Amino acid sequence: xxxxxxxxxxxAGVTAITxxxxxxxxxxxxxxxxxxxxxxxxxxxxxxxxxxxxPPVEVIEEVPPPRPGYMWARGYWHxxxxxxxxxxxxxxPMRQGYHYVHPHWEHHPDGYxxxxxxxxxx
Numbered sequence: 001x002x003x004x005x006x007x008x009x010x011x012a013g014v015t016a017i018t019x020x021x022x023x024x025x026x027x028x029x030x031x032x033x034x035x036x037x038x039x040x041x042x043x044x045x046x047x048x049x050x051x052x053x054x055p056p057v058e059v060i061e062e063v064p065p066p067r068p069g070y071m072w073a074r075g076y077w078h079x080x081x082x083x084x085x086x087x088x089x090x091x092x093p094m095r096q097g098y099h100y101v102h103p104h105w106e107h108h109p110d111g112y113x114x115x116x117x118x119x120x121x122x
Contacts, residue, residue, distance in 0.1 A: 049114040051079040055105050059086045069094055073117050076103040095119050 059075035066072075075089040092100060098119040105112045 049079050050108075050111040051084070051105070051114070052111050054107070054112055055079075055084050059089075061089055063089070067091060071100055073100060074102055076117075077105070079112075079114065092117075092119075097121060 055077035059077060061075045063072055063074070070091040070093055073090050073092045076087055077084040078087045079085075087103075098121050101115075101118050101120055103117040104115050106115060107113075
């Protein structure tokens with residue numbers, strides 16, 4: 001065997017041996033996804049506002065011109081523990097199939113009860 005042929009044969013053998021060697025990286029550990037469920041929000045605190053005396057007749061405010069898609073929730077009197085304080089009106093986005101009941105006071109035997117403004121179906 002010639003030296004050239006032996007070198008070629010040795011090179012082919014080394015190539016064949018090293019071509020089959022593959023170094024694999026270890027697979028990354030599986031990703032653990034942890035879902036944290038938030039606790040439900042606490043029930044809303046309902047505070048019954050009862051005033052011992054009737055509110056003034058009405059809040060005097062300038063009603064702005066109509067605004068498409070909104071209705072004006074007129075101002076009202078808020079009982080501040082010892083006196084009435086005027087609260088300005090604000091825009092409420094219209095809700096299809098609902099009508100707005102403005103904030104108001106209702107007279108009961110134990111005083112005047114405040115009812116917040118709400119949207120009522122119908």
